[in-house]
Amino acid sequence: AGLSSRKIRYAVVGLGHIAQVAVLPAFAHAKENSELVALVPQWAEEEGFQDDPQAIAGATLFAESGCMNCHVYLGEGAANLGAPDLSNVGAATGKNAAYFVEYLSNPAAFGNQVMGSYSYLGQENLEALGVFLAASKGP
Secondary structure (H helix, E strand, C coil), X not given: CCXXXXXXXXXXXXXXXXHHHHHHHHHCCCHHHXXXXXXXXXXXXXXXXXXXXXXXXXXXXXHHCCHHHCCEECCEECCCCCCCEXXXXXXXXXXXXXXXXXXXXXXHHHCXXXXXXXXXXXXXXXXXXXXXHHHCCCC
16 A cells, blocks of 8 residues: 555654654654644745745754644644743744754753753754744744
8 A cells, every 4th residue: 555645743752862863863754744844834924934944944843843742833733831832932032043042952041941952953953943933923
């Protein structure tokens, strides 16, 4: 039987070296089947970052890395553990991409004792996420 063309929802949750080395590479070719990643072009258009490849890369990483297990973005995801809706986090906080990179690297330094560090994603990915979050100004 052939592979299904049905889109699936998945997210990878994990902190640290095992998630980075063992789990995330397994999803490297799964983008075409992800319902959440399929939303990225719509998000880019609604938020106005469709011409920013780094923001699009950050949005894709956001969709495939488990962020939406706790956060909501443009009506998708789950509001768990008190995690905020990030649809307009760039406008609401007035923070730039560098701020978000620092925050994602060490949320505890900002008083967030629930969210773990995402520094294992590497600087390039953190910068893409930072650009995406800073560009998230709400529809």
